Amino acid sequence: MSLMQMEDVRAYYRTEAYGISRSVRAVDGVSLELLENEIYGVAGESSCGKTTLIKVISGTVKPPLRVESGRVDFNFGDFEVDMLKISPEDMRQNVRWKEISYVMQGSMSVLNPVRKISRTFEDIVGTHQGIPDKKAFREQMREHVMRLGLPPDVLTLYPHQLSGGMRQRVAIALATVFHPSLIIADEPTTALDVVVQRGVLHMLKDIQAESANTVLLVTHDLAVHANVADRVGIMYAGRIVEEGPTQTIFQAPRHPYTEHLINSLPVIGDKTVKKSLGGAPPNLADPPSGCRFHPRCPLAMDRCRTEMPEMIMLSERHRVACHLVEEGRA
Amino acid sequence: MSANEKLLDVDHVTVSFHIGSFLAGGQLVAVNDVTFALYADKPEIYSIAGESGSGKTTLANVLLHDLEPTEGKVTFEGRDLSTLKSRRDSMQFMAKVQPVFQNPFETFSPLRRVEEYLVETAMQFGRAKNRRDAAKVADEALHQVGLSLAEVSRRYPHELSGGQIQRVSVARALIPNPRLILADEPVSMVDASLRMAIVNLFKKLRDEQKVSVIYITHDLATAYYISDRIAIMLRGVVVESGPVENVLGNPLHPYTQLLQESVPKPAATEREQWAQHIELGSTEVREYGRLGCKYAGRCPHVMDVCKTKVPPEQEVEGRTIRCFLYNDGAMPETASPVQTGNLETA
Numbered sequence A: 001m002s003l004m005q006m007e008d009v010r011a012y013y014r015t016e017a018y019g020i021s022r023s024v025r026a027v028d029g030v031s032l033e034l035l036e037n038e039i040y041g042v043a044g045e046s047s048c049g050k051t052t053l054i055k056v057i058s059g060t061v062k063p064p065l066r067v068e069s070g071r072v073d074f075n076f077g078d079f080e081v082d083m084l085k086i087s088p089e090d091m092r093q094n095v096r097w098k099e100i101s102y103v104m105q106g107s108m109s110v111l112n113p114v115r116k117i118s119r120t121f122e123d124i125v126g127t128h129q130g131i132p133d134k135k136a137f138r139e140q141m142r143e144h145v146m147r148l149g150l151p152p153d154v155l156t157l158y159p160h161q162l163s164g165g166m167r168q169r170v171a172i173a174l175a176t177v178f179h180p181s182l183i184i185a186d187e188p189t190t191a192l193d194v195v196v197q198r199g200v201l202h203m204l205k206d207i208q209a210e211s212a213n214t215v216l217l218v219t220h221d222l223a224v225h226a227n228v229a230d231r232v233g234i235m236y237a238g239r240i241v242e243e244g245p246t247q248t249i250f251q252a253p254r255h256p257y258t259e260h261l262i263n264s265l266p267v268i269g270d271k272t273v274k275k276s277l278g279g280a281p282p283n284l285a286d287p288p289s290g291c292r293f294h295p296r297c298p299l300a301m302d303r304c305r306t307e308m309p310e311m312i313m314l315s316e317r318h319r320v321a322c323h324l325v326e327e328g329r330a
Numbered sequence B: 001m002s003a004n005e006k007l008l009d010v011d012h013v014t015v016s017f018h019i020g021s022f023l024a025g026g027q028l029v030a031v032n033d034v035t036f037a038l039y040a041d042k043p044e045i046y047s048i049a050g051e052s053g054s055g056k057t058t059l060a061n062v063l064l065h066d067l068e069p070t071e072g073k074v075t076f077e078g079r080d081l082s083t084l085k086s087r088r089d090s091m092q093f094m095a096k097v098q099p100v101f102q103n104p105f106e107t108f109s110p111l112r113r114v115e116e117y118l119v120e121t122a123m124q125f126g127r128a129k130n131r132r133d134a135a136k137v138a139d140e141a142l143h144q145v146g147l148s149l150a151e152v153s154r155r156y157p158h159e160l161s162g163g164q165i166q167r168v169s170v171a172r173a174l175i176p177n178p179r180l181i182l183a184d185e186p187v188s189m190v191d192a193s194l195r196m197a198i199v200n201l202f203k204k205l206r207d208e209q210k211v212s213v214i215y216i217t218h219d220l221a222t223a224y225y226i227s228d229r230i231a232i233m234l235r236g237v238v239v240e241s242g243p244v245e246n247v248l249g250n251p252l253h254p255y256t257q258l259l260q261e262s263v264p265k266p267a268a269t270e271r272e273q274w275a276q277h278i279e280l281g282s283t284e285v286r287e288y289g290r291l292g293c294k295y296a297g298r299c300p301h302v303m304d305v306c307k308t309k310v311p312p313e314q315e316v317e318g319r320t321i322r323c324f325l326y327n328d329g330a331m332p333e334t335a336s337p338v339q340t341g342n343l344e345t346a
Helices: A050-057 A088-095 A117-128 A134-147 A152-156 A164-175 A194-211 A222-228 A246-251 A256-263 A302-306 B056-063 B087-096 B114-124 B131-144 B162-174 B192-209 B220-226 B254-262 B284-288 B304-308
Strands: A002-017 A020-035 A038-043 A065-075 A080-082 A100-103 A182-186 A214-218 A231-236 A239-245 B006-019 B026-039 B045-049 B071-076 B097-100 B180-184 B212-217 B229-234 B237-243
Touching: A002 A050, A020 A038, A020 A050, A020 A214, A020 A239, A038 A222, A050 A065, A050 A182, A050 A214, A088 A117, A100 A164, A117 A134, A117 A152, A117 A164, A134 A152, A134 A164, A164 A182, A164 A194, A182 A194, A194 A214, A194 A222, A194 B254, A214 A222, A222 A246, A231 A246, A231 A256, A239 A246, A239 A256, A246 A256, B006 B056, B026 B056, B026 B071, B026 B229, B026 B237, B026 B284, B045 B056, B045 B192, B045 B220, B056 B180, B056 B212, B087 B097, B097 B162, B114 B131, B114 B162, B131 B162, B131 B192, B162 B180, B162 B192, B180 B192, B192 B212, B192 B220, B212 B220, B229 B254, B237 B254
Parallel strands: A038 A214, A038 A231, A100 A182, A182 A214, B045 B212, B045 B229, B097 B180, B180 B212
Antiparallel strands: A002 A020, A002 A065, A065 A080, A231 A239, B006 B026, B006 B071, B229 B237
């Protein structure tokens, strides 16, 4: 069953200064479907439009960002929402945090530094639902954190008293208070070291397995996707270039960019020389013509410089946008 | 120069901080009896790895002569760092040991053009007398990292990508012709696709410029890829050290085993092992205060002796390790040189 259907969305940042208007095409023609009960991973370099994609999905589009065209439809089971037309009031009362919640990268800036964790819980629940009985609520929150495997003492502490991994797990606990249908995790473990990263991702996976909801996991670390995601989408310069089940993406990538990303990862036990990709990520205010990857692509042909490749379905769940694949050369 | 002259000799270095209030505080031993050496005739990449809060950066500060060790001494090219008092001595030392930091956008002021830093470094360390010569020196250094002065001139830090600006900061470090580069988490802020460019650069410097690199990181995969030797730190103590193929290829210390297993593999075939549940450490301060092995609270093979006695250093299968599991039954009678903090009692 599909939870979200996104069709050909274009979201641009438009700025106007001294009569010169500029637009940054951060999300440019993305179609995406999120299913119920899955972990969908989005991978890509910095400034490839990952965060803008999240903004469109979570309905936090604010100027200068504008959605130029496309549709984003959610189906939460008992009601449907058109994310691009929903009123702010409806969003606050019914959708935000109750159906869609958000775990951010820097958990220190999510948690209010001068309020205890329990007060942050009260703030969030109070805003969206109201707290009729404070005592019962505190007991409920204690149970909630304990169920997630955190010591209930964290509720009585301030954010600075927690370690980075603990703070990130508290942020996940906050995001799951209302058992939302969709949890968006934006680089949740990027600042953490490997052991803590493993613990935090285990918690996220357990929550997903238990409540059978959807997690949208955004990170540039492909090794994380390999171990956590069910399906992976690779973004480059505002477009999805390849998407498929995790196994397929890692064992038989078809797009040259995906292939490069996977082959450049260092592995313990392997000392062969790994090459990095030349060039820099493209400027989205003036993206390259044709396939946006062509200036850095080792296999680029003449056609790639002029013609934008269309998405090709390789199998029911594996799709790729590349002329080489279309012509049967890769 | 004799065959095995030491470039850098770290001899039983201990750094302890006083924490808590003036009367009721305790000692936190951030770097605990660390010993290793780099040799002048054999440039190498030496990694120091461990979780956050294991004393890696404090050790780096000692090696850069920013912090005096509480005990032990650091010798660079035969000179004890604690004897560097005059400005001239310090400048000479700084010319030979150069740092590269974690976040390149914080190393460079956003209000200054990046070339200013390169020119200034060249003039300060006497590589150039005037700005024109300095520009030439800067250009040479930039060429070594795959950039050119024309590419970065008149640019501000925000106009360069993360990978480019980190390469500029390596170029800056190269200007005084250092013998040793100390890189503290140089790739953790850089995108995965650009990481390899920086990491390959360190390899090239070692092979072509004969520069030794101390690479401080928590990313074990890149550490394995570039380094010759590695030291695994846990709460200030080096628990296992030796050639990287031995230490990471076949880890013996339970903590190294945990670290090595936790590195997610970029293949979707080995998900089960990584998904096995682990125990996360209690708060850092509590582990620092442990009397015996700092890992005893989390170790799956913990024995009684681990909780009270500090494991001695011993050579096992081509590496140095501190773990009672590899001790042949005989407990050391002599007092251990490792200090333990008194946080439990404080």
